[in-house]
Amino acid sequence: MIALKINGKSHKVDAEPDIPLLWVLRDLLGMNGTKFGCGVALCGACTVHLDGIPRRSCVTPVSAAVGHAITTIEAIGTTDAGKRVQKAWLDLDVVQCGYCQSGQIMAAAALLAKIPAPTDTDIDQAMAGNICRCGTYPRIREAIKLAARKTTTAGKGG
Amino acid sequence: MGPVSRRQLLFAGAATGGGFLIGWRREAGPRVLAAADKAMPAAFAPNAFIRIGRDGRVTLIICQVEMGQGTYTSMSMLLAEELEVGLDQVQVEHAPPNDNLYANKFLGDQETGASSSVRAFDEPLRRAGATARTMLVTAAAQTWKVDQASCQARRGVVTHTPTGRKLTYGVLADRAAKLPVPTQVTLRDPKDFKLIGTPAKRLDTAGKVNGSTQFGIDVQLPGMKIATVAASPVVGGKLVSVDDSKAKAIKGVRQIVVLDDAVAVVADHMWAAKQGLQALDIRWDDGPNGTISTADVVQGLAAAAQTPGVVVRNEGDAAAAVGGAPRKIESVYEVPFLAHAAMEPINCTVHVRPDHCEVWTGTQVLTRAHRGAAKAAGLPVEKVTIHNHYLGGGFGRRLEFDYVTQAVLIGQKVDGPVKVIWSREEDIRHDVYRPYYYDRMSAGLNAEGQPTAWTHRIVGPAILARYAPPAFKDGIDPDGVDGAAQLLYEIPAIRIEFVRHEEPVLNTGFWRGVGVTHNNFVIESFIDELAAAAKQDPVAYRRALLGKSPRAQAVLDVAAKAAGWGRPLPAGWGRGVSVLYSFWNSYLAQVAEVEVSKAGEIRVHRIVCAVDCGTVVNPDTVKAQVEGGIIFGISGALWGEVTLEKGRVQQSNFKDVRVLRINETPAIEVHLVRNLEAPGGMGEPPTAVTAASLANAVFAATGKRIRRLPLERQLRPV
Numbered sequence: 001m002i003a004l005k006i007n008g009k010s011h012k013v014d015a016e017p018d019i020p021l022l023w024v025l026r027d028l029l030g031m032n033g034t035k036f037g038c039g040v041a042l043c044g045a046c047t048v049h050l051d052g053i054p055r056r057s058c059v060t061p062v063s064a065a066v067g068h069a070i071t072t073i074e075a076i077g078t079t080d081a082g083k084r085v086q087k088a089w090l091d092l093d094v095v096q097c098g099y100c101q102s103g104q105i106m107a108a109a110a111l112l113a114k115i116p117a118p119t120d121t122d123i124d125q126a127m128a129g130n131i132c133r134c135g136t137y138p139r140i141r142e143a144i145k146l147a148a149r150k151t152t153t154a155g156k157g158g
Numbered sequence: 159m160g161p162v163s164r165r166q167l168l169f170a171g172a173a174t175g176g177g178f179l180i181g182w183r184r185e186a187g188p189r190v191l192a193a194a195d196k197a198m199p200a201a202f203a204p205n206a207f208i209r210i211g212r213d214g215r216v217t218l219i220i221c222q223v224e225m226g227q228g229t230y231t232s233m234s235m236l237l238a239e240e241l242e243v244g245l246d247q248v249q250v251e252h253a254p255p256n257d258n259l260y261a262n263k264f265l266g267d268q269e270t271g272a273s274s275s276v277r278a279f280d281e282p283l284r285r286a287g288a289t290a291r292t293m294l295v296t297a298a299a300q301t302w303k304v305d306q307a308s309c310q311a312r313r314g315v316v317t318h319t320p321t322g323r324k325l326t327y328g329v330l331a332d333r334a335a336k337l338p339v340p341t342q343v344t345l346r347d348p349k350d351f352k353l354i355g356t357p358a359k360r361l362d363t364a365g366k367v368n369g370s371t372q373f374g375i376d377v378q379l380p381g382m383k384i385a386t387v388a389a390s391p392v393v394g395g396k397l398v399s400v401d402d403s404k405a406k407a408i409k410g411v412r413q414i415v416v417l418d419d420a421v422a423v424v425a426d427h428m429w430a431a432k433q434g435l436q437a438l439d440i441r442w443d444d445g446p447n448g449t450i451s452t453a454d455v456v457q458g459l460a461a462a463a464q465t466p467g468v469v470v471r472n473e474g475d476a477a478a479a480v481g482g483a484p485r486k487i488e489s490v491y492e493v494p495f496l497a498h499a500a501m502e503p504i505n506c507t508v509h510v511r512p513d514h515c516e517v518w519t520g521t522q523v524l525t526r527a528h529r530g531a532a533k534a535a536g537l538p539v540e541k542v543t544i545h546n547h548y549l550g551g552g553f554g555r556r557l558e559f560d561y562v563t564q565a566v567l568i569g570q571k572v573d574g575p576v577k578v579i580w581s582r583e584e585d586i587r588h589d590v591y592r593p594y595y596y597d598r599m600s601a602g603l604n605a606e607g608q609p610t611a612w613t614h615r616i617v618g619p620a621i622l623a624r625y626a627p628p629a630f631k632d633g634i635d636p637d638g639v640d641g642a643a644q645l646l647y648e649i650p651a652i653r654i655e656f657v658r659h660e661e662p663v664l665n666t667g668f669w670r671g672v673g674v675t676h677n678n679f680v681i682e683s684f685i686d687e688l689a690a691a692a693k694q695d696p697v698a699y700r701r702a703l704l705g706k707s708p709r710a711q712a713v714l715d716v717a718a719k720a721a722g723w724g725r726p727l728p729a730g731w732g733r734g735v736s737v738l739y740s741f742w743n744s745y746l747a748q749v750a751e752v753e754v755s756k757a758g759e760i761r762v763h764r765i766v767c768a769v770d771c772g773t774v775v776n777p778d779t780v781k782a783q784v785e786g787g788i789i790f791g792i793s794g795a796l797w798g799e800v801t802l803e804k805g806r807v808q809q810s811n812f813k814d815v816r817v818l819r820i821n822e823t824p825a826i827e828v829h830l831v832r833n834l835e836a837p838g839g840m841g842e843p844p845t846a847v848t849a850a851s852l853a854n855a856v857f858a859a860t861g862k863r864i865r866r867l868p869l870e871r872q873l874r875p876v
Contacts, residue, residue, distance in 0.1 A: 096786055128820055
């Protein structure tokens with residue numbers, strides 16, 4: 001049995017150590033918010049956080065997640081950055097089909113947690129690994145900036 | 159009250175089932191039910207689109223599938239406008255398969271494609287809303303014994319204006335259900351629209367930002383297994399043998415299912431299924447396509463292009479006019495096979511029993527998929543239940559149901575439910591591709607450089623001959639010639655021909671814009687060639703030929719002005735323009751600004767797009783479709799191609815299916831030209847108008863005219 005801490009809760013799964021975290025989440029634990037897109041870390045749809053750092057769960061063996069705090073889209077709204085990102089996504093109607101957005105939001109939340117006021121270059125670097133075929137990139141960029149502005153305001157006590 | 163006919167009972171839904179609903183609580187925002195949820199009985203269901211419960215719950219039944227284009231929201235706006243409810247008061251539910259109730263008038267069945275949802279359902283949905291509202295107002299007037307004209311509906315409440323008495327739709331539902339359905343209702347004058355034309359918030363966003371939205375791939379059933387598939391790498395190939403001994407030894411692998419042209423590994427989870435598939439030793443008989451490469455396909459098309467085609471449009475004697483013109487220009491254009499690469503890989507879940515088959519998937523064609531599942535299962539459609547879900551992208555791929563058929567065939571051999579998921583590689587290599595098209599162009603110019611004749615011969619398959627045979631008339635595929643046949647430029651002699659040429663080495667079908675995406679690249683590149691030959695400005699040249707198309711001229715003016723057409727650019731940069739009109743009945747003009755490096759890399763810096771799509775339902779959705787459609791178009795134009803070697807698709811995943819990423823995305827400006835003309839399509843036109851503006855910008859930047867997509871391949875051949 002492998003012990004995992006996901007979204008603050010302890011889980012035990014009966015799995016081989018090499019199974020990617022993606023399939024543990026989706027097929028063994030029924031947590032379907034994290035998406036399968038390419039299977040080889042090229043599209044970012046499967047992004048989760050390990051100790052707050054974005055990881056492609058499709059190429060992360062479950063053994064590498066043991067002992068780390070795993071956060072998925074289902075709980076990102078409980079973090080400050082995640083909550084602001086989700087709100088900005090709603091405010092700007094970012095989504096279209098929505099399939100890649102779990103990964104986009106996880107990547108954006110990690111970016112904001114690390115860099116409160118990201119530049120366009122910061123956004124490019126943090127988000128270039130996440131593909132969106134509907135083409136929501138312009139709104140993703142604006143929403144990240146909007147979410148960042150909310151931090152700044154909060155920081156000023158506003 | 160007169161007797162209620164059986165028909166009225168059927169459509170008014172009377173109180174059968176009653177409005178008895180428990181457990182529903184009011185929530186602040188709109189709700190979108192999981193598409194698979196069963197319809198709840200309602201007190202008042204005057205038509206196939208609206209149900210109102212005694213508790214006031216308003217459910218809108220949407221027959222068009224939501225794949226990102228915002229149709230759940232725009233369809234709801236059309237209903238809510240006339241029904242007099244707020245979008246915050248409704249919930250949306252996906253319609254069951256039923257062509258009688260939900261056929262799209264342009265496509266003949268319950269189908270979401272061809273950018274047709276608003277065009278097809280504008281009037282029917284508004285009528286459905288107005289019918290229900292009229293009945294509710296009548297019910298209120300009868301309750302109060304007052305003149306109907308003295309009552310007004312607003313946000314789900316009918317008010318008797320003189321006395322201020324009020325009754326909610328929920329309270330009125332039972333009485334309204336007993337009224338005959340009026341055959342004539344008055345629709346609101348477009349100038350009085352309160353909701354239509356406003357930037358309403360999408361109804362499907364909440365679940366898409368917290369991971370709770372259920373796509374087809376997210377279906378979970380008790381005892382469900384996961385399967386993944388390897389189909390014959392060559393179209394038409396057959397399985398010869400498979401050694402599954404190593405696969406069966408992998409922990410979690412439960413079963414190997416063998417079909418005529420595919421092998422599936424059924425397992426406890428996707429990882430075991432994938433490993434099992436890799437461990438199989440499969441031998442295929444490639445069949446007749448096993449030696450074909452892209453060059454063979456092009457050769458076949460080029461040969462067909464030497465033969466005359468069926469005449470699509472003929473004005474004057476274009477051939478003679480080209481021959482006799484002081485200047486003659488001839489060009490050949492080619493566009494490659496393209497894969498869709500929607501973010502949600504192809505998948506379908508089935509539970510096949512001897513007497514019943516249940517299917518869960520995401521499809522643009524619910525009734526076709528339903529019938530396809532029945533056929534594969536060998537059951538009547540009544541014995542097949544199909545549940546539609548949110549689509550993680552459609553782009554035309556999910557207008558096909560090959561994956562439903564395959565899943566049912568696999569499911570027949572599996573005890574219990576099974577979710578069949580294609581790997582990304584399988585998704586790319588077994589797509590139903592945008593066809594390879596080959597176009598021959600010629601034009602004659604007079605001494606002033608104006609075109610006096612235009613000929614266009616389109617060579618490619620007739621997708622509609624397979625997909626919708628009645629639409630394939632007189633040898634013309636209306637989709638294959640779309641956008642070319644409607645050429646707006648005033649030219650004295652025009653001849654447009656279609657040569658049907660099938661290359662069955664790959665399955666081909668619809669890809670966001672299909673015919674227009676190809677034709678617009680060709681005609682807007684070629685008119686640019688003519689302008690260059692005439693040494694005239696590309697915008698002015700087009701404008702002079704659009705005298706009879708004021709809406710086209712208007713969008714061209716808006717785009718050129720907003721883009722700063724004519725302003726100087728740095729060396730290596732160029733600006734290109736394109737104009738689009740087609741069956742979609744929308745007018746677009748686009749200006750692209752690109753930079754081409756010495757190594758031949760194209761950087762798109764800015765796109766300005768002006769759009770006149772007539773009546774706009776949700777301007778923010780239109781804007782989103784333009785932004786996203788352009789990005790889809792840039793990926794296709796710069797890099798998109800599927801190539802063949804020995805009958806096998808050479809691309810497999812996002813490493814060789816390159817698509818635009820956020821760091822490569824240009825600034826995109828959308829300018830809506832608003833009017834109250836009939837609504838035009840918006841899902842595909844922005845994609846279709848993009849390739850030509852980019853190719854023309856590359857020409858402006860480099861002097862190199864690219865007549866074969868993708869663009870970058872021509873600038874830096876690999």
